[in-house]
Amino acid sequence: MTSKNSFAALPLSKEMLQNLENIGYKEMTPVQNQSLPYILKNKDVLAQAKTGSGKTAAFGIGLLSKLDVKRFRIQSLIICPTRELAEQVALELRNLAKFQHNIKILTLCGGVAFGPQLNSLKHGAHIVIGTPGRLMNHLDKKSLDLKDVATLVLDEADRMLDMGFIEDIEKILSYMPKEHQTLFFSATFPKEIVELSETLQKDAVNIQMVDIEESNSVKEYFYQVNSKDKFSTLVDLFTTYRPKNSIVFCNTKIEAKDIAIDLRDANIDALAIHGDLEQYERNDVLIQFKNESCPILIATDVAARGLDIKELDMVINYDFPFTKEVYTHRIGRTARAGKKGIAVSLVDENDKDVDELFDYTDVKNLKKDKNFSLQPKNVTLVIEGGKKDKLRAGDILGSLTKEGKIPNDKIGKIDILPRQSYVALQRDFVKKAYNYLKNGKIKAKKFSVWILE
Numbered sequence: 140m141t142s143k144n145s146f147a148a149l150p151l152s153k154e155m156l157q158n159l160e161n162i163g164y165k166e167m168t169p170v171q172n173q174s175l176p177y178i179l180k181n182k183d184v185l186a187q188a189k190t191g192s193g194k195t196a197a198f199g200i201g202l203l204s205k206l207d208v209k210r211f212r213i214q215s216l217i218i219c220p221t222r223e224l225a226e227q228v229a230l231e232l233r234n235l236a237k238f239q240h241n242i243k244i245l246t247l248c249g250g251v252a253f254g255p256q257l258n259s260l261k262h263g264a265h266i267v268i269g270t271p272g273r274l275m276n277h278l279d280k281k282s283l284d285l286k287d288v289a290t291l292v293l294d295e296a297d298r299m300l301d302m303g304f305i306e307d308i309e310k311i312l313s314y315m316p317k318e319h320q321t322l323f324f325s326a327t328f329p330k331e332i333v334e335l336s337e338t339l340q341k342d343a344v345n346i347q348m349v350d351i352e353e354s355n356s357v358k359e360y361f362y363q364v365n366s367k368d369k370f371s372t373l374v375d376l377f378t379t380y381r382p383k384n385s386i387v388f389c390n391t392k393i394e395a396k397d398i399a400i401d402l403r404d405a406n407i408d409a410l411a412i413h414g415d416l417e418q419y420e421r422n423d424v425l426i427q428f429k430n431e432s433c434p435i436l437i438a439t440d441v442a443a444r445g446l447d448i449k450e451l452d453m454v455i456n457y458d459f460p461f462t463k464e465v466y467t468h469r470i471g472r473t474a475r476a477g478k479k480g481i482a483v484s485l486v487d488e489n490d491k492d493v494d495e496l497f498d499y500t501d502v503k504n505l506k507k508d509k510n511f512s513l514q515p516k517n518v519t520l521v522i523e524g525g526k527k528d529k530l531r532a533g534d535i536l537g538s539l540t541k542e543g544k545i546p547n548d549k550i551g552k553i554d555i556l557p558r559q560s561y562v563a564l565q566r567d568f569v570k571k572a573y574n575y576l577k578n579g580k581i582k583a584k585k586f587s588v589w590i591l592e
């Protein structure tokens with residue numbers, strides 16, 4: 140008897156099944172169970188499942204099963220956002236590939252010498268795992284031939300988007316045959332992924348593994364406060380819950396502005412977003428919030444409309460909303476994609492209508508710490524050049540890492556707008572990046588740069 144989670148329920152070779160047993164994979168994980176039948180049928184698949192759910196083996200078993208080992212050509216290409224991830228995927232694939240001799244798996248990543256890679260490529264490979272920059276280099280130098288690729292995998296597609304690799308990927312695709320299978324794997328599910336799937340995939344099977352017990356997991360807290368203590372309570376909320384990022388809702392734009400200023404005075408970094416901002420100021424604020432250059436956004440409902448922010452830890456109702464719908468809408472911004480989130484509401488003596496409805500937590504339970512400070516991980520650098528100047532994220536990344544000598548992992552999200560680009564840098568490296576770009580060049584061109592502070 141084979142259970143429906145058994146690998147034996149799939150059309151896999153005896154040798155493959157034996158090896159899965161040998162490496163201790165007794166049954167399919169849920170994402171494998173959902174996606175493998177389609178992957179093996181050569182369908183395009185877009186799969187989202189949390190970290191550690193076994194996505195690598197899902198595509199790995201699929202592409203290894205399709206491999207024609209006797210044909211010594213690159214038949215699968217896996218693109219990963221970072222070298223570390225590429226190495227991890229290679230390790231897992233080599234483990235899964237033990238069912239047959241002579242399967243050659245090659246990694247092509249930056250940060251290592253080019254020569255040995257050229258040599259390995261000359262000897263041929265069945266499966267290539269690489270990062271976009273280095274793959275592009277090889278394609279430019281004509282050392283990588285993708286004409287026989289039958290399966291393309293984008294692993295951690297969400298991070299790939301965050302790092303601005305889309306254009307590189309489109310370019311890499313242009314070296315592949317038109318007909319091929321495209322598989323997307325992602326831990327989160329922002330709408331950009333769906334858009335990308337629509338452009339790069341064909342009738343993709345959409346698989347989203349949201350944990351039942353984890354969905355709808357906003358934990359709600361209510362605190363009764365005196366209006367004159369509201370601000371100090373807000374500070375205590377940050378001290379107590381320590382969210383990585385949060386949105387604080389106010390009912391008026393004047394209040395939103397004031398609170399942002401007062402928080403900054405209290406060593407808690409915050410930016411306000413409200414209807415009085417110019418479009419460019421709005422971009423500055425949103426980009427800083429999304430790229431981890433500002434942990435707190437103070438917003439009015441109107442300004443927050445349509446904000447698509449993934450992985451928000453906490454929502455605070457500094458002012459209690461006037462209607463139930465607004466309340467639901469506000470708190471629904473946290474706990475997205477199966478993540479746990481916290482929603483905290485302050486209710487003061489002016490909120491007569493809402494009084495006895497809630498199970499209040501005593502403010503005495505909040506931590507107080509005069510020395511508490513909340514500062515962002517990154518600082519944002521703005522480059523006066525964007526899409527219209529043919530600037531791509533890869534160009535900026537290349538220039539900063541190669542000539543600017545900024546380590547790759549100190550560079551965060553890169554956003555390219557039509558005329559400007561925003562680069563998140565770990566705070567200790569922003570001065571170095573700024574000093575380099577002030578005199579240095581990107582694509583042989585000089586651009587003005589400044590730091591958003």
Ligand code: ADP
Binds near residue numbers: 166190192194195196
């Ligand atoms: P993800 O890419 O979804 O974050 P990984 O592919 O890295 O997750 O898998 C996480 C761990 O689970 C790895 O150590 C992998 O070897 C293991 N694993 C994957 N599939 C199975 C399975 N069917 N049975 C047991 N362990 C598995």
Ligand code: MG
Binds near residue numbers: 195
């Ligand atoms: Mg993974």
